[in-house]
Amino acid sequence: MKTLLEAARELPVIQEVDVAVAGGGPAGCAAALYAARAGAKVMLLEYSACLGGVATTGMMSHWTGATESPFVTEMQDACHALVWPVERGYQPDYHSINHEKLKLVLFDKLLEAGVIIRTRTVCADAILDGHTVRGLVIESKSGREAVLARTVIDATGDGDIAAHAGVPFRKGRDEDGRMQPVTTMFKIDGVDFSRAIFPGSFESLVQVPAGEIQALGKSILPKPAGHVLLYRSTQPGQVVVNMTNLTDVDGTSADDLTRAEIVTRRQIPAIMDFLHQYAPGYENAYLVASAEMVGVRETRHFQGEYTLTADDIVNAVQFDDWIATKCFFNFDIHNLDGAGLDKNGAQHHFSAKGKYTIPYRCCLPAGTDGLLLAGRDISGTHKAHSNYRVMPICANVGHGCGVAAALAAQTGVTARNVDLARVHTLLEQQGMSL
Ligand SMILES: Cc1cc2nc3c(=O)[nH]c(=O)nc-3n(C[C@H](O)[C@H](O)[C@H](O)COP(=O)(O)OP(=O)(O)OC[C@H]3O[C@@H](n4cnc5c(N)ncnc54)[C@H](O)[C@@H]3O)c2cc1C
Incomplete structure (x- = not known):
């Protein structure tokens, strides 16, 4: 160089x-x-x-x-x-x-x-x-x-x-020096808490009308996303979503971080579509904010x-x-x-x-x-x-x-x-x- x-x-x-x-x-x-x-x-x-x-x-x-x-x-x-x-x-x-x-x-x-x-x-x-x-x-x-x-x-x-x-x-x-994947968190509003599901770990298997939610996520979400992690926020109707995912990102490389910011943000619309279609209580959910920066584990x-x-x-x-x-x-x-x-x-x-x-x-x-x-x-x-x-x-x-x-x-x-x-x-x- x-x-x-x-x-x-x-x-x-x-x-x-x-x-x-x-x-x-x-x-x-x-x-x-x-x-x-x-x-x-x-x-x-x-x-x-x-x-x-x-x-x-x-x-x-x-x-x-x-x-x-x-x-x-x-x-x-x-x-x-x-x-x-x-x-x-x-x-x-x-x-x-x-x-x-x-x-x-x-x-x-x-x-x-x-x-x-x-x-x-x-x-x-x-x-x-x-x-x-x-x-x-x-x-x-x-x-x-x-x-x-x-x-x-x-x-x-x-x-x-x-x-x-x-x-x-x-x-x-x-x-091999490979590091844990990165995630851009985001927050949605308009969730009906009386019916909503909140799978909080990879092992949270929740049956929804179309099948089991983690299995659906794995087959439908854009890879390498695929798990479903949803957390009640501190505000009624708002949920924090930990579902974007990108592997092989070096969080000490500005180029890798830039790529990760773009790729993980581009996963958000597909995740929203998935939630609207498969997650009870999320039919009318809408995006309110995304994290300022991709989270590096x-x-x-x-x-x-x-x-x-x-x-x-x-x-x-x-x-x-x-x-x-x-x-x-x-x-x-x-x-x-x-x-x-x-x-x-x-x-x-x-x-x-x-x-x-x-x-x-x-x-x-x-x-x-x-x-x-x-x-x-x-x-x-x-x-x-x-x-x-x-x-x-x-x-x-x-x-x-x-x-x-x-x-x-x-x-x-x-x-x-x-x-x-x-x-x-x-x-x-x-x-x-x-
Ligand atoms: C997607 C994701 C999900 C997670 N989920 C959870 C969870 O649910 N619960 C939980 O407890 N933990 C969770 N963790 C782990 C946890 O958030 C982090 O490991 C933890 O925040 C690390 O704390 P820290 O203070 O060491 O670093 P950080 O929280 O990363 O803080 C480092 C700070 O230093 C600043 N900084 C970095 N470089 C410089 C520099 N050169 N000059 C000036 N400032 C700088 C950054 O802006 C940042 O504010 C998660 C992590 C990620 C990425």
């Missing part, structure tokens, strides 16, 4: 903070919030126009799993407390996400805690001093700028900063001081250096060749001994200081990742990393050398304990 040499230039340093958080999804928001509440000066940088990541810009239906998450509980309580006239008398499921309320609540909570927020800003590079990350190069309408930080928390989902810093990684499955897996495995999850290992606790979910590997579940059916054989912990070492990138991984980009195997990628678990990891980074700044040590016993004491006071 032809290349150009970019000229060196001086960058304005717009902030010097204790903790810079790259990415404002569930992990990044939790990291920023709890770091600020622990007394750190924190800046959060997010390339979308709002916070929440897949929970908002990805139009996600609900916070999944039986994980106990103080962050999720606080955000959901605040969202549910905002009742608007049209909702009076309608009781949404506690875990369903109201995207618009969550956008407001996240801004409010983080600003109240003192977090400096920058939206529409891409974290473009890591500022490196040898093997230590000292800050971020950012790019926005304001141009190219720098933020210096004692600790950078990479909560970009894809681990963009860790990749720039040279932390070794592989993508997707161990054997899996990309880079970094080499950390420890790599979480599926066995650790099944055995509910209680690591001494825990940074997230009370995590619980099934393995959730989608079919890499089409619709539905992975052929190995990892989740059919799931029987965990209890709730699991995630060790701090999974957040410590091998060979690089000044940087923590938080969210779906921590160090773990493809199979383990299919479990810890759900939002409440990502939020708990962010929560723990935020507190660790704040304490590291207060005690004048690197995040790697923070006193974990003190971190645990703080986390226990905030509802995260073994």
Whole structure:
């Protein structure tokens, strides 16, 4: 490929903070919030126009799993407390996400805690001093700028900063690097809830007049779409649809993402036709919105001081250096060749001994200081990742990393050398304990 040499230039340093958080999804928001509440000066940088990541810009239906998450509980309580006239008398499921309320609540909570927020800003590079990350190069309408930080928390989902810093990684499955399919979520209105079906998993087999809905989806929907996943939203008559599907997309490639945005959006009219024809209660449904960006399930897996495995999850290992606790979910590997579940059916054989912990070492990138991984980009195997990628678990990891980074700044040590016993004491006071 032809290349150009970019000229060196001086960058304005717009902030010097204790903790810079790259990415404002569930992990990044939790990291920023709890770091600020622990007394750190924190800046959060997010390339979308709002916070929440897949929970908002990805139009996600609900916070999944039986994980106990103080962050999720606080955000959901605040969202549910905002009742608007049209909702009076309608009781949404506690875990369903109201995207618009969550956008407001996240801004409010983080600003109240003192977090400096920058939206529409891409974290473009890591500022490196040898093997230590000292800050971020950012790019926005304001141009190219720098933020210096004692600790950078990479909560970009894809681990963009860790990749720039040279932390070794592989993508997707161990054997061939293939990654889970991507989905553009969308929302429909006009559904008759008194008759509607809500198949919430690939195994939800629902008989409708023309046959079984998953079987109909597989034969009629445009491939590689083919499964039927429909979730009640927080508004009466509205349903969040998780049915577009595209395989073999690399979420770290702008070209692949563009292709995915186009192909998955083009699946929506056929999905609407399918719902009108085969799904009771959906005869008059109409499209109201689609997610701002395609949802990416899996990309880079970094080499950390420890790599979480599926066995650790099944055995509910209680690591001494825990940074997230009370995590619980099934393995959730989608079919890499089409619709539905992975052929190995990892989740059919799931029987965990209890709730699991995630060790701090999974957040410590091998060979690089000044940087923590938080969210779906921590160090773990493809199979383990299919479990810890759900939002409440990502939020708990962010929560723990935020507190660790704040304490590291207060005690004048690197995040790697923070006193974990003190971190645990703080986390226990905030509802995260073994
Ligand atoms: C289609 C789909 C369905 C899912 N269903 C569920 C579900 O029902 N329930 C559930 O709990 N989980 C679900 N998940 C999983 C879950 O949503 C994600 O794994 C989780 O959101 C990861 O959290 P995160 O904070 O690590 O990353 P993200 O939520 O991806 O947030 C990362 C944030 O970083 C920002 N960012 C990225 N790169 C940069 C950069 N270079 N500079 C600045 N900002 C950047 C992004 O804009 C984003 O806001 C689903 C995921 C997908 C894709």
